[in-house]
Amino acid sequence: MSGQTITRAHIAEALQSELDIPKQDAAQLVETFLDLISDELVAGATVKLSSFGAFSVRDKNERVGRNPKTGEEAPIPPRRVLVFKPSQILKDRVEQGCGG
């Protein structure tokens, strides 16, 4: 594991060279891509990206949690959370690349 952190800038650079477009345009594309996925999820829809994975939202009921530091009980209110389920292809690539 090399432990680097990839950011929007790195992705924009990849787009810039793949599509041969100005950096500014590449950065805007990354932004639109993330916005489109976000808006779908906020609308309650699922986003399935074949060979990558699926983003979806899930409603959680209220439950009793615990403050891990103090051990005190605290109610966790009902909420809606975002979940990502990686595809088998992505899982296999990560397993082969990182440990195997």
Place this chain on the structure above:
Amino acid sequence: MIKSQLITVLSERHPELTAGRSEKAVNTILETISSALAHGDRVELRGFGAFSVRFREARENGRNPRTGEPVTVRAKHVPFFKAGKELRQRVDESRGPERK
């Protein structure tokens, strides 16, 4: 929403981008993220979320779902996504005040 729909909407938002180049853009973005994870790198997209690789220890309490037989699950590396603060809040707020 599936990948082909995301590609269509992306090219609608960026009229300079043909459908074919929009497909290339989406695939380049996903491939950049996937290959980073396969190298054990972290992908941080502020506001949206972060992809990382998590190590799962081997466990003895696995079950063959068909036969119920106990099986050992070997240690592995799995892709993991944690939603960013902004998107997490937007998703939670989309639950709507009228629902419990």
